[in-house]
Amino acid sequence: MEVIEIENLTKFYGSKAGCEQICLSVSGGQIFGFLGPNGAGKSTLVKMLVGLLRPTSGTARLLGKPLGDFTVRRHIGYLPENFRYQDWLTGQEVLGFHASLCRLPGPEKRRRIPAVLAMAGLAGRERQRVRTYSKGMQQRLGLACALLTDPELLFLDEPTSALDPLGRREVREIILSLKKAGKTVFLNSHLLSEVEMICDRVAVIRKGRIVAEGPLEALLGGAGEAEVEVELAGFNPRLEQAVAGIARTVQWAGEKGGAGGGEGSRIKGRVVLNKQTDTARLAELIVLNGGRLYALTPRQRTLEDLFVDLVHEKEEAPGC
């Protein structure tokens, strides 16, 4: 079931585009990463989806209901990027206020508030005023607030921006546990390594338009190509020709003239293969052609590589 369906959602601030013709669909039980540089329109999209901004054009459905449907908001959690809560209240009172806004029945309210406080790591601090909370604690309170109604769908806008590494790890674990419980998480984040660790699908937005979208492995794997680093001795023209035969590109670094030499004639190369299964074939060819293979390391393309490529290179976005 599609939990989020977005069609041509567009937002203009005056004549400036915040988001243009965004088309996305997110299935239930997924962690969806939404990436983009500052000012690309990530938060604008989330604000439109949670009802803080009215789209200029386009439509979207959340949990099968159109945007603006109030009944669905009960099942949506939202942690804003600029998380701020009434600093004259205690953490528990903030959650109590939000529970009233969501019209949570009394028993559920009494059950959920301690549960989300514990989940967000605020147990024992709930009676302190929010003004005494550190920024990280306020973000944890925001997360507790987002989780309060046990929502089916969560929008987390930079949920770990104020947290230390341990806190980030805890939040990652919370997000993964939510996924296990069948919830859908829409994660806006700058922290690419974090997204890479937990997201099933990602979309990259640039200048208000989506420039890539799909399962993480597919995006990182490119068109099935694989990059490997090799280190060998016994380099010779026959070997060079054989490797070039199965590689898309090859770059050698080192002294090629030391054919048949000893340890001093090692050479390193970076080989981009047409498909991942050619990695074994590459090792075989090196050995068959008189090379002595010392290392063969598949190099995994990171999300950061992909992000940098997309943000710098792509000019036009794919349509719906």
Added chain:
Amino acid sequence: MLTIALFTWREAVRRRLLIVTVFLAVVFLGLYGIALYFANKEICAHAGPVAQKLFIPQFFTLGLYFGSFIVSFLAILAAVATISGEMESGVIYAVLARPIRRSELVFGKLLGNGLLLVFYAALFLLALFLLVHAVTGFTVSGVAPAVALFCLQPLILLSVTTLGSVLFSTLANGVVMFMLYAVAVVGGMVEQIGWFVHSETMQRIGIVASLVMPVDAVYRKLVRILLAAADSSGAAFTQMGPFGAQPSPNPASGCWFTRCSISPAQSRWLCTRLIKKISGSFGNLPPDIFSYLF
């Protein structure tokens, strides 16, 4: 809406707004009572009961005037940041993502602040009546309409200030509201003097000012009701001075009472038309958030 109204009261109590204003009102009434006691004593001792009948109403309007000042300031300060402050701090984002309409938020705050102000103003005026009566024996009739009018003043200011907090930043709203209040006060005084010196232009200036912001006109009407009924033989004299009410306020201002008390509802039209013009000047705030308020 009720959740927001209750929350507004809780905020007033928790942030000590209520306790501070009640304390200051007690201080004001205490000082006023002491001054009134000695003034009354001197007048009785040296000028006699006729002078007392003429001068005590003057003291009474003095207390009434500064009392309405306090209540008006409280109304402005209670509402000046009611929406804009939450937008500026970012508190509103988490709230508006909940199943709550923008109008519920605005009217909830209006209801909460409004009831608080009505309660405060009514108690303040009754305390003033009792104090003046206890010290001087001075009585007024028409207490019920007077209390209603005294409560209407902060309600007018509250509704216009709430509208301002949707349209402007907190600082700009504060400046605009105090300027509007000053226009009303000065306009009322100019009109009052205009009646003494028979200047039609000055009277018209006062009427125009009361159409812009009718709080002073409400005050003059209130004094008119209280003092004309109190002592008709000395009415002309008791209504003299900057705090009296020589003319009965213009009926056009009366239309404004109703107009202003429901202005947030009617301002939807104004809001939706002004949003595009104004919202661009709010920097990193999402401009369209204003359009959701109604």
